[in-house]
Structure formats: structure tokens, C-alpha cells
Amino acid sequence: MDLLSFVVALVAVLIGAAGQRMIGMGWGLVVTPAVALVAGPLAAVLVVNLYGAIACLVILPRVWHDIDWRRLLWLLVPAVALMIPGLLLAKALDTDLLRVVVGVIAVAGVLVTMLITRSARRVDGPGVRIAAGSAIGVLNASVGMGAPIVGLYSLVSHWHDRTFVATMQPFWALVSGIIVAVRPFVAPEGAPDWPLWAWLVVAVPVVAGVLLGDRLAHLVNREVVRWAIIGLSIAGGIALIVTGGIALVS
Template sequence: MTLTVGVLIVLVTVVGAAAQRMAGLGFALLVSPLMTLLLGGHSGVLLVNILGIVSSVLILPRVWRSIDWSMFRWLASFSVVGAALGAWLAQLLEADVMSVAVGAIVLLALGLSAVFTSERITTEPKTPRAIAGLTSGLTNALAGVGGPAVSAYAVLTRWPQVSFAATLQPYFVVTGFASAGAKLALNPTGLPDTAWWYWLIMLAAILLGIAGGEKLLRFVTPTQVRRFVIVLACAGAAATLITGLVGLLN
């Protein structure tokens, strides 16, 4: 890993951690496209999975009281199945093909979520939860972005932002462990080769981002944060799709 690549990864990690603290997601959405470009599809996504776990673990104590544990159990249980399936598919498909498929699926889900209204769909039905969890786990393992699938579900059902952001933290810990564990089991050499002290720098970058995100929360409303979530989800999905298309064309 060159110095330039290392610095870029640290900077985008700070921004991703800040977004994660503010909106409940955003780390992988912002970090994954750059990681994929700099480190390759498999190593980049695996690193995103691991750093995402660390970010969510550090945020978890701050949002514990707002977690919807019933929602978490449904989403997480099905996400583990999706992550196992995604890790297996990741060994069979080219990284660019995975990126195109994930980006297209997520954009479609977000587009459909904008069509429906909260009067017709609520958070009570269990089947949409299962589908959201399965899709999120699958996309997290394939491209390191599990947030857009649950974002589409949150928009579709008008899930309250505070509960949504809090519940995603233990959820991302579970999906991250499932995705990273499955990938390391199938390919133990998947992690990028870097010095031990660089991991300490990455930890400091995540802590700095979380602290910055907490300060920014004082100046924004839940509605603004929800809009930020939607923009992040669309941007992350579009970046993943474009990255894959560029790779295929080249």
C-alpha cells in the first residue's frame, strides 16, 4: 500500500464514521467505492466489512436505549443467511459484475420505496423485514454495502429515524462479522498487506469521525438526517454501479 493510498483511505474513513454516527449508516456507502478502486473488489470489500464493525461497535453504547430489538432480530437473522450466500457468490463472480448487480438492485429498491406511501406499508409485517435483511446481508458480502437495502425499507415504512439509526448499529456488527467471517473462511489471505500500526491509525480515524458526527448532530433535525440517509444510499449505490461498469468496459 502506497502512502497516497493509505492517506486517502484514512480521510474517507473519517468522513464515513461521521456519517455513520449522524445517520446510522453511511460508512460503507462512502468508503466502499474508494476501497474497491484502490484495493480491488475482494480485499477492499473485506476491509470495509471489518472497519464497519469497529465503527458500529464504538457507536453502539451511545444509542443503546433507542434500539428496536424486535426489528434487529428479524433483520439480523436473515442477513446472516444473505451474507453466507453473498460470500459464496463473491468467490464465483468477478468483482465488477458484483458491483453492477448490487448497485442496480439497490437503486431499484430505493426507487420503489419512493413510490409507496406509509399509509399502505408499515413496519409491522414480518415478510418485508426478512427480505430487507436477506438483501442487505447479500449486498454487504458482495460489495460491502448493506445499508441501502435497509434504507429502502426504512423509507418505505417511514421507520422513525432515531430508532432506525440506533438499531442499525448492532445490525451492522452482525452482518459485518457474518460477511467478513465467511470471506476469511473461504479465502484467509483476503486482507490487504499493511503494517500493524496502520490499523491503529484507522482506529483513530474512526474515533475522530464519530466525534465529529456527534457535534454535527446538534445542528441538524431528524428530517434533514433522513434526507441525508436517502442521498447517501443513492450515492453509494450509484457509485458502486458506475465502478462496476467502468471495470467491465476496461
């Protein structure tokens, strides 16, 4: 295991966990490109979902009373239904091609989000929620990048209040937990070749990031945090596109 790459992954986990607590997103946007770059896209799916579920479970007691259970079910059911196809897609694609796909999704998701932010029109309803949940299920299971779809849905539906932050915690805990549980039976390949101590160490920035985000949630400007996460997502996505593209043409 390359130590420098592992440190990069730890920093990404810390930032992603803090962002997840502060604004309800940021985990997948930051951690997936970083881990995919240093350990491979298949490894990123496992790492992002495993520790993402842990991060959300740590956050959950703090936001329990603000959860929108009705909207949670609208997103969760189609997300769970499309997980198996997503895992099979990841298993079928070439590793370097998958790396490029993750990068493109990261960058495109951010750019579309920025464009939609300018629109004042609210778009929501059962169809939109089912479509969003389905896309999240496929993308999170295949490339660990369901987060951009969550961002898009929150923007088009104008769902920006504290219930969004709260509802995303049980949503990601369940989605990620189920993916981790079924992955060994559908796509067991691609787990990071880390020693036991490394798996335990990664849990430290997860908890530290949540605690840091909890302390800063009421102090920092949410838009500043959002734009910081957007910048990191674009940088990580471009890095994945470049490395995957070079490997494909070489």
C-alpha cells in the first residue's frame, strides 16, 4: 500500500465527513474521486459506501427529529431497487473506463448543478423523486457517485432547509449499508488491498470529520462550504478523467 495515497484518502474522508454533517452532502463528491484515483474505482465503491454508512449513523442521532420520512421513502425505494443493476454494471466495465466515467459524472453533475441553481422554478413530485432515487441507486452502486443526483434533486425541488440535511443521513446509511451487504454476492472483486490496521485507521477521520462538521455547522457559511465541495469535486473528477484516459489510450 502506497502511504502517500493512503494519506490523501484519509484527508478526503475527513473533508467529506465534515461536509456531510454541515450541508447533507459532500461525502461522495469528495471521497469517491480521491479513493478512485489512489485505489481504483471498484475499491472506491466499497470504501465510500462502507464508511459513508458509518458517518451517517454517527450523525443520525443529532438530526433525528428533522427527518422528512415521506420524502425519504420516495427516494429510498427506487434507489434500493436499482442497486443490483448498478453493481453488475461496475463488474462489467473496464477499470480505466470506469475511472473516466466517475470523473465525467463528478464534473458534469457539478456543472449541471451550477446551471440549475440559476433557475427559480421548483420541480418536484412522485415522478421526479422516483427518477432521482433510481439514478442514485444505479450510480452509487456502480461508481459510488450518487451524490451529484442528490444535489440536483435538492436544487430543482428547492429542498435546502435542515430537513434535507437530516433526511440524507438515514437515506445514505440505508443505501450504503445495503450496497455493502449485497456486494460480496454480486461483485466481490475490487476491494482495496489494505491491511487490517488501515481499515481501522480510516474510521478515525470519519468520526473526526463528523464531530468537526457538527461543531462548525452553525458557524460557517453554507454557501462557502458548498462551493468548496464543488471545487474539490471538479478537481478530483478531472484527475480521474486524465488518469483513466491516459491508461485507455496507452
